[in-house]
Amino acid sequence: MQYSLGPILYFWPKHQVEEFYQQAMQSSAEILYLGETVCSKRRELKTKDWLSLACELAGKGKQIVLSTMALLEAPSEVKTLKTYCDNGDILIEANDVGAIQFLHENNKPFVAGAAINCYSQHSLQRLLKLGMQRWVMPVELSRDWLQKILCGCEELGIRNQFEVEVLSYGYLPLAYSARCFTARSENRPKDQCDLCCIRYPNGRQTRSQEGQELFVLNGIQTQSGQCYNLVNDLPGMQGLVDVARLSPLSVDTLNWLERFRANERGENPQRVERDCNGYWHNIAGMSLAT
Template sequence: MKISLAPVSYCWDKVTMEHFYQQAANSQVDTIYLGETVCSRRRLLKFNDYLELAVMLKAHGKQVVLSTMALIEAQSELTELKKYVENGEFSIEANDMAGVQVAKQANLPFICGPTINNYNRTSLDLLHSMGMSRFVMPYELSKAWLNQVINHPNKPNFEVEVMGHGFIPLAHSARCFTAKHFGLSKDNCDTICQQHPKGILAQTQEQQNLLRLNGIQTQSAASIDLTQELMVMEQMGVDYFRVSPSSLECLNIVNALANELSSNTEDKVCSPQLSTANSQACNGYWFGQAGLQQV
């Protein structure tokens, strides 16, 4: 099993992004996803900027994947999508069926992102016939569901990736909740989300952390933490353990996970220091329970 780094979900400025990926280039992560997946109005980095980062990361020995938008709403976004698919060098992660269709038309293999609703083996086999080489399991599905997919009578011919650490994207909307929070319209948002590099925490009336507003994306308030399941996933046959970045510190987790996987110990058990087990962590979905629970 390998460690992958999901695309940054937040609106970080160009200097911060470049610094982050310079650090990632020197980390032990195997595969790095790049691209704006949330909102096309975030223009601090453009397509050519991501391409430059991709070339730099490839020179450091990383496998690079360009990630596409999760919600295509306009012709301009479709045009941008085609630029990603037709980049000529790097694989793509399709996060919308438009990305799947464009890749299929170009006869290019693709990775199916977690925002495409794959809920059974039949849909996965269909996507594989269209060119899917790997799929990232939707966040709300469980270990038991994945076992059924992997242990199907016909073994899958595609790779499997599971998000194991980071804030969970729960939904995407045509409305921008961050702009609405500040009394701004979506079309004149001033890219206000760049002032909130981890989104805006939303609480219940009882002051309990509930959600995280990130532009048009709604995330979990707590970070999923499946680091204790690392070896379970490896034994199941999961190919990639995904870490979703919310700060530079996530690279410490990436390196610790990579060290754990490369350990020669016969009975490997995930080291306690890998876990962020506390009130800000959750793992319920993996165990078939409410996502915000910590089992």
């Protein structure tokens, strides 16, 4: 199993981002994803900063991937996307088909991110033709669903043409909206958001009126209310999953990476009673199968 650190989904100050990647370079992760995927107003690191950070980290033993925005609306956002897709050598994670369009035009390979709707071997086959080399499964899919897709890929003769990555730790991106829910939670309109996301380094927890954790507000993104954690499901990933992704919450996520590695064959199970893993088990995502 290889491990990746996903892009930071929250809005952190620049120095914190840089510190995180310095530590991440010392970690055992094989793949690092960088870049802003949620909101174009988050510019602690600007386009050129992300590109130069990516270049700086590349060639030092880890695969560096630039991850792109999931919801693109304004022409300026499309222009930024094109700048990333036109870069020389850094691999791109496409989180919108707009990125696939640019990368295909440039004849560049890509990672199809979890926000690309791909639910069957036939869609995968289409993405392969366009240049996909790694597929990050949509977060709502299960082990059963993955197994069926990969059986289908065997039949189509494409099983060995791409890697499979599964988001295995962190709060799941579940929805994208025009509305900024963090700004709304502070009673601010989006256009005067005061970049308030920076005050919530892990988003804002939203509970039911009975205190049940339901969602995390992260700007225009709505995340799972509980941390998704497949650490104890790693043995069942053998033969199906090539890369397990951990979504960074803080530097502590690097400790989780080691816990994952230590439990690959089930030898060091972890206590996860506050987390969820339902999607992997083909039940409601918020559930925890033990």
